[in-house]
Amino acid sequence: MFSELLPFLERWFKEAEIKGYGIPSNYGSINSPEFSSHLEQVFVKFAERMKGNYPFHHPDYAGQMLKPPHPVAWLAYSMAMSVNTNNHALDGGPPTSEMEKESVAALATMFGYGKSFLGHLTSGGTVANLEALWVASCIHPGRTIAFSDQAHYTHERMCGVLRIPSAKIKSYPSADESPELFASRLESVLKKSNVGTLVVTMGTTGTGRVEPLHLILPVCKKLGVRVHLDAAYGGFFKLLAQRKEIESQPWNVTNEADSIVIDPHKHGLQPYGCGCVLFKDPAVGSFYKHDSPYTYFSSDELHLGEITLECSRAGAAAAALWFTIEMFGLDYHNSEFVNMLSACRAAALSFGQQINETQSFKLLEQPQTDIVCYFPIASDGETISALSKALFSDLMKRGSKSLFLSLYKVPAASVLTDKNSNDTEITVLRSVFMKPSHKEFVPILMQRLNESLQRVKKESF
Ligand SMILES: *Cc1c(COP(=O)(O)O)cnc(C)c1O
Secondary structure: OHHHHHHHHHHHHHHOOOOOOOOOHHHOOOOOHHHHHHHHHHHHHHHHHHOOOOOOOOOOEOOOOOOOOOHHHHHHHHHHHHHOOEOOOHHHOHHHHHHHHHHHHHHHHHOOOOOOOEEEEEOOHHHHHHHHHHHHHHHOOOOEEEEEOOOOOHHHHHHHHHOOOEEEEOOOOOOOOOHHHHHHHHHHHHHHOOEEEEEEEEOOOOOOOEOOHHHHHHHHHHHOOEEEEEEOOOHHHHHHHHOOOOOOOOHHHHHHOOEEEEOHHHHOOOOOOOEEEEEOOHHHHHHHOOOOOOOOOOOOOOOHHHHOOOOOOEHHHHHHHHHHHHHHOOOOOOOHHHHHHHHHHHHHHHHHHHHHHOOOEEEOOOOOOOEEEEEEOOOOHHHHHHHHHHHHHHHHOOHHHOOEOEEEEEEHHHOOOOOOOOOOEEEEEEEEOOOOOHHHHHHHHHHHHHHHHHHHHHHHO
8 A cells, every 4th residue: 555655645746846845864765665664654553543533424423513525525625735725815826716706606696695795715614603793793883792592602702702792592483482472572682682783593503493584684674783694504505495395484585694604614515624704795895904014915806815814724625615516516406415405304304203203202393404303202301311321322332333423402491391390401312414325324323223222221221
């Protein structure tokens, strides 16, 4: 294997004209047996270390939001990475900067934004949301930023970083609230807390819930409240909504939001390091305005660094996204993105249905995207939490019959109907069906889950 690797490295060094480093001088040349053996040693050590990972690419893994990138994204990423362009400024990589602008425009079009918008890639959803909240605070200085109790924790944290007052609102739907009641509750909270911006999560990290944008927008418009969509996880489900494969009402009005965050490194088939923020009004670019004594010299055209908070960013991330979109398009009629998401959604629905049919598990809520939360039925919260945790660990150590799930803590009231319970939080199970291969895998998954429940009940309950 190492004899195969060496000529490749040698050619790479030569073609890239990398001189002066890479081969420690005491080895003489890349073909010296000493160099080869040293490389092998480090490689073996590295490979051993990497074995500590879970099987993220395999359907056995249905735990956290991890999805293997598409091979075409690997290809473009590694090619661009070897040139190592920096999308901070056109000086650092004109072609990958162009690719970024085109890919971001494709995402903006997917959400229904017009030609004039502002947007760029980021290293992930956290920074993308930070930028959107920062712009929101520039537009409504001193006013509160509100989000639901299901929003990603980053919003509360970033409000702290930005020193903006924040408020949490009980998410909708809940069993005992009509759309009208929700709208009037929302209106009174927004007024009372002097809210300037409301974050709406389109696909919550916990359960994949899509918040009802179509009910929220009219209230916000009436009160002059800005709307930011955190679609970091769920953004690409817009394509399924356009096909009516999921409830489309909230997605039909994404074009009316003031800003949107989407993570191509979640459902967009990209390797990590690819988030995106979009602003409907390009005039917000003025908040980013700055001059740089070091960069922005190569042309008068817009440098991405002029509209980002991050400076250096991997041009390779833009190259990979551009290549993937160029290959598959973002058309809801027919695109690899759609086929892949449809299969994930089908897996979640079929798993949800089978959970409903068992006598031993129950759904936390009906899955709205491809995340399913469920728990083993038991008489009290403490037992539910203990059983969930026992299932989680038991299933992880079954060798080739392992199953990797995740745990999720929820308020006791969302699991138990008994309002007098002493529990405040209950731990439930959570599965993210991010891979098309999960669709065929549901029966096996169900079987392993049931077997594990028998085992843990026999052992300790
Ligand atoms: C994942 C996620 C984030 C954070 O994004 P990163 O890419 O992990 O930084 C924010 N919001 C939601 C809804 C998410 O699912």
